[in-house]
Amino acid sequence: MTLRAELLPLLFGLALASFACRAGGFWLMRFVTVTPRLRATLAAAPLAVMIGIVTPAALRGGLPEIVGLAATFAAMRLWRSDLLAMFVGVAAVALCRAFAQ
Amino acid sequence: MGREAGLSALEATLMSVLVYSGTAQAATVGGFAAGAGIFAGMATVLMLNARYLLYGASLRPWLSQCRPPQAYGTLWFLGDANWAMATKANAEGENDAAFILGSGVSMYLPWIAGTLSGALAGNWIADPRTLGVDFLLVAFCAAMAMDLFKSRADAVPAIAAAVVAALLDQVAPSGWTLVAAGLAGGFAAWLRHEDAP
Secondary structure (H helix, E strand, O other): OOOOHHHHHHHHHHHHHHHHHHHHHHHHHHHOOOOHHHHHHHHHHHHHHHHHHHHHHHHHOOHHHHHHHHHHHHHHHHHOOHHHHHHHHHHHHHHHHHHHO | OOOOOOOOHHHHHHHHHHHOOHHHHHHHHHHHHOOOOHHHHHHHHHHHOOHHHHHHHHHHHHHOOOOHHHHHHHHHOOOHHHHHHHHHHHHOOOOOOHHHHHHHHHHHHHHHHHHHHHHHHOOOOOOOOOOOHHHHHHHHHHHHHHHHOOOHHHHHHHHHHHHHHHHHHHHOOOOHHHHHHHHHHHHHHHHHOOOOO
């Protein structure tokens, strides 16, 4: 259990950058009036970010990732539970990778 | 992972407490091992965590009912899964801002505990890839996307986001891809929205 002094500025710099991102968006919105149009814009962002995470993974992934996504979608259709769908998807990926080796 | 880069258990845990971002920590620990400086590290964190700007902005109408210290305290614990859960709960009528803090802390504490036990154990029991752990976030986001897709009005922003993400991923795969996808989806919704006269 050691803590090197020269590492502390680095850690605090990273923490500052991390918190600036967390608080910055919320803070900036102080200076903006929330119109219905802006509300619709912000409401669309979550789905778009989710798609932004899934799309590259699907494009770059191999067969296991495609099967995993298909399993996630199917589980979601069946049970409408996101946590359950997530575990089904991860299990499908792990199984496919095990067979691929 | 911290152990491989020469971080002690205490240093790795402190990093989780302060930075609290899996992707950013993985990237900066890798850079630190390669001798990267503080500003390169900060730039990496800003780039990988730029999505939190969108998350925070989208929470504004809800979280602004709190006093600033409470609001910013809540934002310290902001994470991907907790924000997605809170957004979904809000869409279903949840209006108590404490929900954001509660779901945030319930993600934060396991992250700290996980880092500490991982660093103390020294090595992973198995390769995370074999267990499909690296797919966890992707599967969760895919399920969340299905949850968030409520009506046909969501289709245009969703397609815009997918196209931008696919194109940008070909050019420069980075933490910016999902930021750009989020902006594209928001912009598409902004274009489509008709203000009431």
